[in-house]
Amino acid sequence: MSLAETYPQEVQRILAKYPPEHKRSAVMPLLYLAQRRDGYITKAAMQEIAEFLEMDGTEVASIVGFYTLYHDKQEGKYRMQVCNDLPCALRGADTFLEGLCENLGIRLGETTPDGLVTLEAVMCIGACDRAPVFQIQSPERITYYENMTIERTLELIEALKKAQGETT
Amino acid sequence: MAHILLRHRDIPDIHQLDVYRQHGGFEAWQKAVISMTPEQVTEVVKASGLRGRGGAAFPTGVKWAFMDNRNWPHYVVANADESEPGTFKDREIMEKNPFQFLEGVAIASYAVQAHTAYIYLRGEYWHIAEWLDQKIAEMEAAGLLGDRLFGSDYSLRIYTHLGAGAYICGEETALLESLEGKRGQPRIRPPFPPSFGLYGKPTVVNNVETLTNVPPILTYGAEWYRSLGTADSAGVKVFSLSGRVKKPGNYELPFGKTFRDLIYGGGGGILDDRPIKAIMPAGASSSLIVADEKALDTPLDYASVRALGSDLGSGSVIVIDDTVSIEWVIRKTVHFFKHESCGKCTPCREGNYWMLRILDRLERRPKKEDVQLLYNVARQMQGKCLCALGEFAIMAVMTGIERFPQDFVDSSQT
Numbered sequence: 001m002s003l004a005e006t007y008p009q010e011v012q013r014i015l016a017k018y019p020p021e022h023k024r025s026a027v028m029p030l031l032y033l034a035q036r037r038d039g040y041i042t043k044a045a046m047q048e049i050a051e052f053l054e055m056d057g058t059e060v061a062s063i064v065g066f067y068t069l070y071h072d073k074q075e076g077k078y079r080m081q082v083c084n085d086l087p088c089a090l091r092g093a094d095t096f097l098e099g100l101c102e103n104l105g106i107r108l109g110e111t112t113p114d115g116l117v118t119l120e121a122v123m124c125i126g127a128c129d130r131a132p133v134f135q136i137q138s139p140e141r142i143t144y145y146e147n148m149t150i151e152r153t154l155e156l157i158e159a160l161k162k163a164q165g166e167t168t
Numbered sequence: 169m170a171h172i173l174l175r176h177r178d179i180p181d182i183h184q185l186d187v188y189r190q191h192g193g194f195e196a197w198q199k200a201v202i203s204m205t206p207e208q209v210t211e212v213v214k215a216s217g218l219r220g221r222g223g224a225a226f227p228t229g230v231k232w233a234f235m236d237n238r239n240w241p242h243y244v245v246a247n248a249d250e251s252e253p254g255t256f257k258d259r260e261i262m263e264k265n266p267f268q269f270l271e272g273v274a275i276a277s278y279a280v281q282a283h284t285a286y287i288y289l290r291g292e293y294w295h296i297a298e299w300l301d302q303k304i305a306e307m308e309a310a311g312l313l314g315d316r317l318f319g320s321d322y323s324l325r326i327y328t329h330l331g332a333g334a335y336i337c338g339e340e341t342a343l344l345e346s347l348e349g350k351r352g353q354p355r356i357r358p359p360f361p362p363s364f365g366l367y368g369k370p371t372v373v374n375n376v377e378t379l380t381n382v383p384p385i386l387t388y389g390a391e392w393y394r395s396l397g398t399a400d401s402a403g404v405k406v407f408s409l410s411g412r413v414k415k416p417g418n419y420e421l422p423f424g425k426t427f428r429d430l431i432y433g434g435g436g437g438i439l440d441d442r443p444i445k446a447i448m449p450a451g452a453s454s455s456l457i458v459a460d461e462k463a464l465d466t467p468l469d470y471a472s473v474r475a476l477g478s479d480l481g482s483g484s485v486i487v488i489d490d491t492v493s494i495e496w497v498i499r500k501t502v503h504f505f506k507h508e509s510c511g512k513c514t515p516c517r518e519g520n521y522w523m524l525r526i527l528d529r530l531e532r533r534p535k536k537e538d539v540q541l542l543y544n545v546a547r548q549m550q551g552k553c554l555c556a557l558g559e560f561a562i563m564a565v566m567t568g569i570e571r572f573p574q575d576f577v578d579s580s581q582t
């Protein structure tokens with residue numbers, strides 16, 4: 001189903017934000033919608049958005065490539081994006097990240113064997129006074145977790161696993 | 169002193185419309201539309217001495233007056249991209265005191281007669297965009313936004329727009345490109361946004377904190393605002409304090425308080441009571457300050473920090489103590505800038521790549537020649553980049569090597 005059919009209200013709301021003659025401004029919010037629908041941004045979705053906004057398919061693809069929160073590949077359902085930028089690193093973020101890798105048995109950029117969590121390091125996310133911090137990007141949203149410990153992070157992953165088990 | 173920007177610290181429920189209104193909220197907005205001309209509003213902001221809080225400190229009222237009145241429509245864009253490492257002030261303002269920010273957006277829009285304003289938020293601030301959408305809807309329902317406001321013929325709509333992870337989109341022209349549905353790469357300036365901005369139309373781009381200052385300025389007047397702060401830097405500033413301090417967080421202070429007041433007062437001093445070593449006053453884009461007594465007693469205002477050989481920028485103060493090597497610090501900052509370079513121009517794209525490679529090599533095998541090489545690469549980038557990111561990237565590198573030479577290859581190793 002097309003985005004306009006799957007999310008009629010959202011698409012209307014998005015298009016209403018921009019002057020009709022500049023509807024390509026809607027490309028970013030529509031890409032978020034596509035990511036929500038498919039889990040990542042598929043080639044077909046890029047083509048669909050390009051046609052919808054009367055853009056070139058390669059232009060849409062280059063936008064997807066430019067911004068780090070768009071993904072054109074299926075990875076873990078949840079992307080755990082730990083900040084290890086300077087201010088957080090001054091408060092132990094690197095150690096936290098290493099500990100996390102060790103406990104999960106994966107390296108940065110890898111996904112847990114159950115396909116649930118991909119571990120990533122990211123630049124500052126505006127929570128430097130609450131290190132260690134990470135955000136979890138799921139297809140639907142981004143959620144912050146602040147002042148974290150390894151223990152609480154592992155608990156959180158367990159909870160995500162449980163929730164996943166219940167829905168499938 | 170009661171807070172002027174972080175008012176939720178005194179009035180916790182100020183994010184509720186009725187509470188905000190009970191405390192004078194939207195009186196300035198109504199006063200502007202009903203009883204002031206756009207030019208009068210701009211004059212008050214000019215006279216207040218308010219300067220942009222996004223980093224460049226450009227006088228806000230002067231920027232508004234630059235709007236080209238031969239070319240319509242006009243737009244206002246609030247810069248909520250907040251991605252400078254060490255900066256988290258706009259987030260607190262929008263999360264906790266959203267209406268004062270939105271009132272500032274509205275007043276700025278009236279002053280330049282824009283009927284549409286956008287708030288460009290970094291993609292990570294997903295929850296804030298949702299929150300602001302809700303607050304905007306409340307304002308519309310209360311007749312504070314929409315058509316023919318307060319019985320006048322002025323209409324205004326405010327929309328949020330989410331970025332998707334790119335520091336460069338905080339640069340105002342890259343932001344506008346991104347909002348137009350393109351890759352966020354800077355435009356060559358001039359022309360500046362007040363003559364050629366969003367969709368080629370005159371546009372004011374202002375930082376969230378800048379705009380949040382506007383309602384109290386209109387309510388209490390330019391003179392009141394000038395009475396806070398210093399001659400060079402009027403008013404108050406929210407400083408994001410991070411790094412090796414006991415109490416990191418946001419602190420609202422009038423300009424003119426010292427680094428010592430911020431770091432040892434609000435910040436509670438250094439972790440484990442270690443000696444302080446360096447200060448980065450403007451996030452990762454800072455020139456490093458040697459944190460001696462003179463520096464600690466320096467007033468936090470634009471001119472004084474510049475006299476120290478640095479810049480106050482966005483006021484994102486990262487504190488470094490004696491446990492930290494400056495070489496490690498600049499490896500972090502260069503890593504950041506290499507990741508965030510948009511790739512449009514060669515000196516920035518290639519320079520950051522080389523700086524990071526040299527720094528990685530230095531980590532494995534310290535060599536004096538490599539420190540010199542690093543310095544030379546940085547110097548070759550100077551003044552050659554299309555946008556300020558290229559300049560930001562070399563600040564910490566050059567001042568780090570100049571001011572903390574002992575941290576790069578000690579003599580026993582060469």
Ligand SMILES: Cc1cc2nc3c(=O)[nH]c(=O)nc-3n(C[C@H](O)[C@H](O)[C@H](O)COP(=O)(O)O)c2cc1C
Nearest residue numbers: 220221222247249250251338339340374375378556
């Ligand atoms: C690389 C780069 C990143 C920037 N990031 C931001 C930002 O995140 N937020 C911001 O308000 N200004 C940022 N700026 C400054 C903007 O270009 C612009 O000067 C500012 O939004 C103007 O608003 P002001 O006058 O209210 O400060 C950045 C500039 C550069 C060169």
Ligand code: SF4
Nearest residue numbers: 510512513516555558
């Ligand atoms: S200086 Fe860097 S970020 Fe700025 S335009 Fe050039 S490549 Fe892009």
Ligand code: FES
Nearest residue numbers: 083088124127128
């Ligand atoms: S450095 Fe990690 S949130 Fe800012």
